[in-house]
Structures are given as structure tokens and as C-alpha cells.
Amino acid sequence: MKKKIAFATCVQLGLSCIEEIYRISGKVDLIITLKDEKAKDKSGRVYLDDFASEHYIPLLKIDNINDQEVLSALKKNQIDWLFIIGWSQIAKKEVLETPSHGCIGMHPTLLPIGRGRAAIPWTIIKGLDETGVTMFKLDEGVDTGDIIGQGVIKLDQNTTATQLYQIVDDMHIKLIEKYWKDIVTNNITLKKQNEIEASEWPGRKPEDGEILSSMTMDDADKLVRAVTHPYPGAFHKVEDKVYRIWSAKTNKDEGSIKLVDGYLIPIDYEIEV
Structure with a gap:
């Protein structure tokens, strides 16, 4: 039986993933996003009303991913997997455990390198010649969960954040396409992160x-x-x-x-x- 999917996002990276799910004939059973007045200046901020309406998807607008109304909606819709993409708030244990199979995130580095915030700016500031996007199962840590898959991105010394954001967006789409069937058929393989290689990047203002x-x-x-x-x-x-x-x-x-x-x-x- 196909799994029931929910998606929490308020940025273009997440919307691109949802659009790809529908391009490959998948389905989302619930979309969760921030209330319109929140995070207006967040980089890549988007609004999901039109997409949700076009595809008859329930749209829940919230203040915080850990609110009781989120838990209630996940239970009501019998969600198996919850994607949380481009979301600044950390999901707590109760949210992570409410979907029957858990939660999935994506992070724009090759985890365990670059856990934390502002991954795209830090990648350029640090002068890295390689980065990527990691799809992983969320746990209670910050970007510490088991890896589902990764995509590598090459950079040069002229790459801008504008360019890298688009490349990262494209890689999110590729990972959705590559692993969607495994996710909805419960056939994913999880790989532990190597803590010896782990690094954490701080937020930026x-x-x-x-x-x-x-x-x-x-x-x-x-x-x-x-x-x-x-x-x-x-x-x-x-x-x-x-x-x-x-x-x-x-x-x-x-x-x-x-x-x-x-x-x-x-x-x-x-x-x-």
C-alpha cells in the first residue's frame, strides 16, 4: 500500500520538491506551512495556497512545527512520512514520532559536513570546491539523522549564492525523483553519519x-x-x-x-x- 505523505515547507526548495512529486505522478496528502505574516523576509520564502488549491491538498498554516494542531493533523490524515524542508524550527520528538515511519529532511551540504545554518553562504565563504545535498531521516539532533541519499555539487571560485541556490534546488528535485519510489514503498536503506567527519556551521545575520x-x-x-x-x-x-x-x-x-x-x-x- 502506498504511503500517505505530508510536507512542511515555506521556501522554494520545498515547493520544488512538491512540484516534482506531482510531476512523477506522486501525491501529497497534507501541506504544512507558516502563517502568511511569519518569516516574510526569509530567503526563498514562498506561499503554497495556489498549489494546494490546484491539487486539492489540505493546507495547514501554523506558528510552530511542534504545535498541537500539527500533531492532530498528522494523526487525522494518518501520515506515514512527513517531509520537513527549509524549515528553521527544530521538530521535537513527538512530531518526529507521530508519522508512522518518521520524518525526512534535506540539507544543502554533504552531511556530516556543515550541519546547522546558512549552508549556502558558508560553502562559498569557506571556499569549498565541492558540496551537495543530503536526504536523511530526521532525529532529535540538528542534521544528525541517518542518510537516505546524497547528490554531489561541484563549485568554482566564481560561484555565487544565486547560482548555488538554483543548483541546490535542482539537486533537491533529483533526490526526490531518485528516492520517491523507495520512500512510498518503504524500501529505503539508511546509512549512519560518520561523527569523526562532522562539523557544524553557525547561523548568519x-x-x-x-x-x-x-x-x-x-x-x-x-x-x-x-x-x-x-x-x-x-x-x-x-x-x-x-x-x-x-x-x-x-x-x-x-x-x-x-x-x-x-x-x-x-x-x-x-x-x-
Whole structure:
């Protein structure tokens, strides 16, 4: 018997997964998302009303994934698997155990590397030449659950967050297509994460995008590429002005940063006074 699936998301990565499920003739029995007024500035924020209405899927809008109404909806709809994609709140034990088979997440790194927040910006800031997306069964830890499958993504020294977000989105779709049949027929194989290789990356705030004069040219270049769209953007303060930088080119021969007149030359930027 095919499994009953619920999906919790409020970002494009999750919507892309749901769209792929329907493209391959799958079905979702319940969609859970944040209330419209919540997380309006979240990177990749989307609204699921139109898709849910078009496909006659019950849509539950919530404040928190651990709310009692979530548990009630999962029980009422007899959910076997709950996908939680692009969701900042940590699901607690009761939520994880309410679906008969558990919960599935995806994380845009090759776990156990890069557990935690802001995976796409950190990948660029750290200058990695390889990353990926991991599909895994959620447990009570942060990105610590057993792995269902992974997809590898290659990067170069010009990759931007905009480009990587799209590649990550495409990889989410590929993993859904690859493992959907195994999930709905309860035929997945789980692999433990190697704790020896584990690392955790902290969250980032908009103010972490400030370009400082003490930075090297390489560090500034990485920061601009790491926090461009869909993120808040890099910025540099010059007296009473703030330069919001979405893309830039660098003079690698120079060892320090001087905005506009000098070495980090904005291609696409806004000036805030």
C-alpha cells in the first residue's frame, strides 16, 4: 500500500520538491506551512495556497512545527512520512514520532559536513570546491539523522549564492525523483553519519555581510558572492553612506580593500544614506 505523505515547507526548495512529486505522478496528502505574516523576509520564502488549491491538498498554516494542531493533523490524515524542508524550527520528538515511519529532511551540504545554518553562504565563504545535498531521516539532533541519499555539487571560485541556490534546488528535485519510489514503498536503506567527519556551521545575520577594510581581497570577494540574492547582500560603510553590493569584480593585484575608488569595484549595488 502506498504511503500517505505530508510536507512542511515555506521556501522554494520545498515547493520544488512538491512540484516534482506531482510531476512523477506522486501525491501529497497534507501541506504544512507558516502563517502568511511569519518569516516574510526569509530567503526563498514562498506561499503554497495556489498549489494546494490546484491539487486539492489540505493546507495547514501554523506558528510552530511542534504545535498541537500539527500533531492532530498528522494523526487525522494518518501520515506515514512527513517531509520537513527549509524549515528553521527544530521538530521535537513527538512530531518526529507521530508519522508512522518518521520524518525526512534535506540539507544543502554533504552531511556530516556543515550541519546547522546558512549552508549556502558558508560553502562559498569557506571556499569549498565541492558540496551537495543530503536526504536523511530526521532525529532529535540538528542534521544528525541517518542518510537516505546524497547528490554531489561541484563549485568554482566564481560561484555565487544565486547560482548555488538554483543548483541546490535542482539537486533537491533529483533526490526526490531518485528516492520517491523507495520512500512510498518503504524500501529505503539508511546509512549512519560518520561523527569523526562532522562539523557544524553557525547561523548568519544580515549584519554579518559587512565588508571590512581589514579583509583581504579574496575574503571580500567570497563574502559578496556568498550573501548576494536570495540573501540580504554584502555592504560597506563609508562615512554616512552604506553601499549594498550584490556583485563586484576585484583587482587581485591589490592586497587590501578600498570600495568604489579602488580595488573592490561594485558592478551591481545600491547606496543607502
